[in-house]
Amino acid sequence: MTLLRTLLVLLPISLANLSAGTITGIVRAQGADTEAGEASGGGGYQSRRYKFAEKVDYDRLTDFVIYIDEPLPGPPAAGGVAVAITTQRNALFDPHVLPIAVGTTVKWPNEDEIYHNVFSMSDAKQFDLGLYHQEKVPVLTFDKIGRVDVFCSIHTQMHCIILVLPNSFFTKVDANQRFVIKNVPAGVHKLRAWHERLPSLTKEVTVPAEGEVQIDLTLGLTTLPKY
Numbered sequence: 001m002t003l004l005r006t007l008l009v010l011l012p013i014s015l016a017n018l019s020a021g022t023i024t025g026i027v028r029a030q031g032a033d034t035e036a037g038e039a040s041g042g043g044g045y046q047s048r049r050y051k052f053a054e055k056v057d058y059d060r061l062t063d064f065v066i067y068i069d070e071p072l073p074g075p076p077a078a079g080g081v082a083v084a085i086t087t088q089r090n091a092l093f094d095p096h097v098l099p100i101a102v103g104t105t106v107k108w109p110n111e112d113e114i115y116h117n118v119f120s121m122s123d124a125k126q127f128d129l130g131l132y133h134q135e136k137v138p139v140l141t142f143d144k145i146g147r148v149d150v151f152c153s154i155h156t157q158m159h160c161i162i163l164v165l166p167n168s169f170f171t172k173v174d175a176n177q178r179f180v181i182k183n184v185p186a187g188v189h190k191l192r193a194w195h196e197r198l199p200s201l202t203k204e205v206t207v208p209a210e211g212e213v214q215i216d217l218t219l220g221l222t223t224l225p226k227y
Contacts, residue, residue, distance in 0.1 A: 019186040022212035023205060027066065027177050027193055029058040030220035061195060063097040065163055066179045066217070067170030069192040069202060083107065086150075086160060088116050093150065093160035097196065101168040102145050109137045117153040124148050124164055161196060193217040199224060 082103075087094045088110040100106065110116050110133060118129040118138075124146030129138045142148065142164045152158035173179045186209040192202045198219040205215050 019209040020183045021186055021208040021210060023066075023179075023181045023184055023191065023207060023215065024212050025066075025179055025215045025217060027064045027173050027179060028216070028218045029061045029064075029195065029198060030218055030222075031056055031058045032221060056197070061197065062173075063095075063195065064173040064177070064179075064219075065097065065099045065165075065170060065194045066173065066181065067099065067165050067192055067194070068167055068181070068184065069190045070166060072167040072169060072185060072189075085109065086162070088112055088118070088152075088158070091116075091152075091155050091158060093158055095160070097161045097163060097172070099163045099165055099170050099172065100142060101170070102164050102166060103141065103143055104164075105139055105141045106162065107137050107139050110134055115154065116158070118150060119153055120148050120150045120162075122146070122148040122150075125162070163194065191215065191217075193219055195219055 083105050084098055084100050085107045086098055088108070089112060091112060091114070098106070108118055108129060113133075115131045115133050117131050120127055124144045125140070125142055125148045127140060129140075132138070142162060145164050145166055148162040148164060150160045150162060169181055169184050171179050171181050184207045186207050188204060188206050190202055191205045192200055194200045199221065201217055201219050201223070203215060203217065205213060207213055
C-alpha cells in the first residue's frame, strides 16, 4: 500500500516533466521622459553644482529577475540549486542580487582581509551573523518568500538583495537583456519581471507542452499612481 501511494504521488510529477516548455524573451526598462523638460530650460547639468549628478541609464540596468510567481510542484528547473553563495569580496557582496527558491540555504564566505558584520532587518528574514573574518562560513536557510535586504554594519557600500521565490523556475537576464526559463510545466502561469529600481510587471503566459513561447517585458513607472 505504501509503494502504491508513493507511485500515485510521483506519477503527476513525472507526467508534468513530459509536458514542459521553455519561456524566452527580452526585458527592457523605461524611465521618465526628461528630455522635454531639459529642452525647455529645466535641466542644469552643465553647472558645477549638478555636473557630477549621475543619471540612470535604463538601457544598461542589470540584475533583472524573471520568475513564475506561483507555487509549482515537481523537481527544480534547470539551474535551480538547493545551496547558493553570496561572497564578501572587495567590501562588496557578490552577487548584488541573488534569486533563490524558498527553502534554499545560502553560504556567506568572507574573502576579504577585513572583518564584516552581515545582517538583515527584512520581514522575510531577520538575522545578524556578527563579526567574522575568514575563520568561518556562516549558512542561513531562507524559508519565507520575499525580498531580503542585506547590509554590513561596518561598510556603507555593502548592500545586497536575496530574492526568495516560490519555486525554482526563475532566471536573471544575460548581457543582452534576454532570459530563458526551461522545463516549465505546460499550462497558464503568472510570469513576473522584477528589478529593485522599478515596479514589478506580471503577465500571463501559456506554456506549450513542448517547444518555447516568447514574451517580451518592459518595466517602467507607468503602473504607479500619478499625483
